[in-house]
Amino acid sequence: MAETVFFNRDLSWLGFNERVLLEAAKDTVPILERIKFLSIYSSNLDEFYRVRMPVLMAVDEHRQNADGQGNYELAKAEINRQQRKFGAIVAEQILPELANHDIHWIYNKFIPNQITDQVVNLFFNEVLAYIYSICIDKDLTDFFAENNKLYQLVILKDALGEERLELINVPTDSLQRLYSLQDDGHTYVVFLEDIIKYNLSYLFPNDTIQGVYNLKITRDAELKIDNTTEEDITTVLERQLETRDFGFATRFLIEPGIPLRSLYRLIYALKLGNASVVEGGGYHNLKDLNSFPLNGASFSYPKWPSIHSVPIPGNETLFSLILKEDVLVNVPYQSYDPILRFFNEAANDVFVDEIYTTLYRVANNSRIVSALMTAARNGKKVVALVELKARFDEANNIKWAKQMKAAGVKIIYSSVDLKVHAKVALAKRVISEKEEFLGLLATGNLNESTAKFYTDQILLTSHKPMLKELQSIFGFLSKSKKAPGSEDQIDFKHLLVAQFNLQQKFLNLIQREIDNAKAGLVNGITIKLNNLEEKILISKLYEASKAGVKVQLIVRGICCLVPGKAGLSDNITVTRIVDRYLEHGRIFIFENNGNKEIFMGSADWMNRNIYSRIEVCFPLYDTKLKDIIMKIVNLQLQDNAQESIYKFLKDINTI
Structure with a gap:
């Protein structure tokens, strides 16, 4: 062996x-x-x-x-x-x-x-x-x-x-x-x-x-x-x-x-x-x-103007569109405007009474933070988890935390030992005593500056069961004690959250592909990450390879997995993309006997992400959006990926 x-x-x-x-x-x-x-x-x-x-x-x-x-x-x-x-x-x-x-x-x-x-x-x-x-x-x-x-x-x-x-x-x-x-x-x-x-x-x-x-x-x-x-x-x-x-x-x-x-x-x-x-x-x-x-x-590179991909009729709002269907934004190919509009509408929508968000790396002139301060001045309850230990962004985050606090935003910080690296936001509306939730879940920071050259995916959704789980996460983060104990166990059925269920869920998903391979069913794993280090998850991928599961990895930076080693990782390939944009999104695709499951989120498979951070990964349920992600990932496994992705997204936006 x-x-x-x-x-x-x-x-x-x-x-x-x-x-x-x-x-x-x-x-x-x-x-x-x-x-x-x-x-x-x-x-x-x-x-x-x-x-x-x-x-x-x-x-x-x-x-x-x-x-x-x-x-x-x-x-x-x-x-x-x-x-x-x-x-x-x-x-x-x-x-x-x-x-x-x-x-x-x-x-x-x-x-x-x-x-x-x-x-x-x-x-x-x-x-x-x-x-x-x-x-x-x-x-x-x-x-x-x-x-x-x-x-x-x-x-x-x-x-x-x-x-x-x-x-x-x-x-x-x-x-x-x-x-x-x-x-x-x-x-x-x-x-x-x-x-x-x-x-x-x-x-x-x-x-x-x-x-x-x-x-x-x-x-x-x-x-x-x-x-x-x-x-x-x-x-x-x-x-x-x-x-x-x-x-x-x-x-x-x-x-x-x-x-x-x-x-x-x-x-x-x-x-x-x-x-x-x-x-x-x-x-x-x-x-x-x-x-x-x-x-x-x-x-210089030829200009690629951002694609305006979320058409909203003049008599509608972004919120009304999200309430009807999920919206996926792929930056920087597609415009970041819908994300800014999400926060702007939340700040001024008369039915929104609560807004929650995490902030890891904040832009120097953040319009998102400005919208949060406007919301607080409008009398809404606004809670922002500001991660002060985002390396080399500490001073900027401290500056914004002080300004938000002065404007009436409730500021919470992560503990010394547990960073909050999740990239999520939640708006709660109340109409005739009925609650509605609108959520934002992303692979990258809520930062309009880095969104110009980091490739990331942002999901805007009103999926209530998923967003109720997100509400529970913010409830946990609002506690002074950030290390989850027995009283903090949340029954996650949709979200994958580090410190709760993320690692075990990924291990289970890999095991299902192993079982399918042994049973002769359709199987396969495709994962895109910034960094891959954590040995338990790598060992599980080795196990999948030995069972005959085809594993395709796109890893931008650190990769401690050794691909193509006889008897260990024969069925694993690793691709590294370096191009005009910085690859930053995390995507996890499991074939599941032909019924693909796709997750995206903030978590790399590094020791720090798995064991000492709060990370959130989320499922993609909409079939049309799944097809878009599959096309993007397949292009990323080929040469000249970023130009091809831009052309693909531009074409589907004109259909």
């Missing part, structure tokens, strides 16, 4: 990020989009160093693989390999392609004479006001190298031959990172740090510059909240957010060529002894390539 095996989760995630990087190498992708994929790769890697590398560093000395090499070292080696590939893609593909369009990106090159006067003027007119220097050997008493900020190490010799080190800030938080300069019809793109470097002799007129090297420090981003604290969680989080960028250093990213004696002096002075020293390219923080100054329609 084949041994049950699992991929390493961190190496799997790094494999996903390499898949992002490979999009930058495709000559079929427009050049500006290729540069943006370089930006996404860099941003992802920064987050990995802030979130995962501290974990790997902590356990490395206790747990090693069979070769005696810890996971931290394995990850570091893989990152170094990818960084070399990154540099090769830029040098061998991106720069020549830009040059073909007479756009000259000054990347690891001297600034050409044609633009030196412009570079000097930029330095004195715009840059110099934000520059400061720190002498490494003298001025470090109160200096702290900030997280993910760029610096330049300048090695100088004075008139007596004495060497000293100066640290120069690169003020990307105040100025743009890349400048587009024109000369005689030619375009040159120059980094801010190269503008500074070219003018350093002005800052040090009495010294000889021996070398200039770009640096960046990445720090641990973990927030540590004591679950026994009696303080208000917003107070605790705000205090920790103020110090997040002052965590211990996990990575010291350096430009190649720094003399070792200077590097050691710098490490000692900046207290970076425990950080991983990584030799990168000549430039860091390349997530800033997201704003690469390049205009022209031919340089």
Whole structure:
């Protein structure tokens, strides 16, 4: 019997990020989009160093693989390999392609004479006001190298031959990172740090510059909240957010060529002894390539205008339509307007007396939150579960929670140990003492900004039995104690809810396909996820494969399941989609002897989702909507999936 095996989760995630990087190498992708994929790769890697590398560093000395090499070292080696590939893609593909369009990106090159006067003027007119220097050997008493900020190490010799080190800030938080300069019809793109470097002799007129090297420090981003604290969680989080960028250093990213004696002096002075020293390219923080100054329609993807897919006659409302039939919105292909309208109608419908919702990542200028505050001012009972521990969105969520509370919205928070990751909303209407429910259940955040580039599914329904279960979930979440006990058992017949029935229900659904395979009945499993890690569910999929069940997986990121292994996973395939949109929806399809059952929802199959979050998955009952989801998923299992999906949804909207 084949041994049950699992991929390493961190190496799997790094494999996903390499898949992002490979999009930058495709000559079929427009050049500006290729540069943006370089930006996404860099941003992802920064987050990995802030979130995962501290974990790997902590356990490395206790747990090693069979070769005696810890996971931290394995990850570091893989990152170094990818960084070399990154540099090769830029040098061998991106720069020549830009040059073909007479756009000259000054990347690891001297600034050409044609633009030196412009570079000097930029330095004195715009840059110099934000520059400061720190002498490494003298001025470090109160200096702290900030997280993910760029610096330049300048090695100088004075008139007596004495060497000293100066640290120069690169003020990307105040100025743009890349400048587009024109000369005689030619375009040159120059980094801010190269503008500074070219003018350093002005800052040090009495010294000889021996070398200039770009640096960046990445720090641990973990927030540590004591679950026994009696303080208000917003107070605790705000205090920790103020110090997040002052965590211990996990990575010291350096430009190649720094003399070792200077590097050691710098490490000692900046207290970076425990950080991983990584030799990168000549430039860091390349997530800033997201704003690469390049205009022209031919340089970007062709526009796909959002499809308006929910036609509502002028004498009707969205609510009246939902009361007649389920509505499914597939963003970003289809317009997000129906979701905004759901909240707007709930806020102003005279029959709505209660509104409940979960908020995980809130848009910076959220019209959804504005509608909730309007509803509260209109005298409706509005309850919002705000997840304050949504990583890197904590401050924004705290801001909105305070504003909603001031407007009369009842704010509830999840517990320290149990995040609420569900994406749901509920409006209750009362007409002649009769209750009606209208619900919103989604695979992605209620966030109109991310809905422009995350692929998600949102179901709008008036299915009363399902929504009564949703009402019970909000009742549970409103309690001060968030860990479900015996008194909190809810008889879920429709919804799958983590901490209650989600894992067991999925195990049962897989088992039914196994039983059908053994009985010679129609069987099969197709699942789309962001991440797949949880070993009990993976082992059940292995069991299904060994029973002859065809298992098709679409997994964007982490995938600890090993497909195609003889005797274990022969019948399992894994597809990874990286395209212009970020695949984010979670879809679960079970053949059920020809009577397909389809679920969608917020839950990945990760340990955190299964064991330490409230997640909600929901069934799709409408036959027409099932057919749409099946068509989308089948297209996703093919090449060029996103363009095909857009054309499909556009076509059915015109029928």
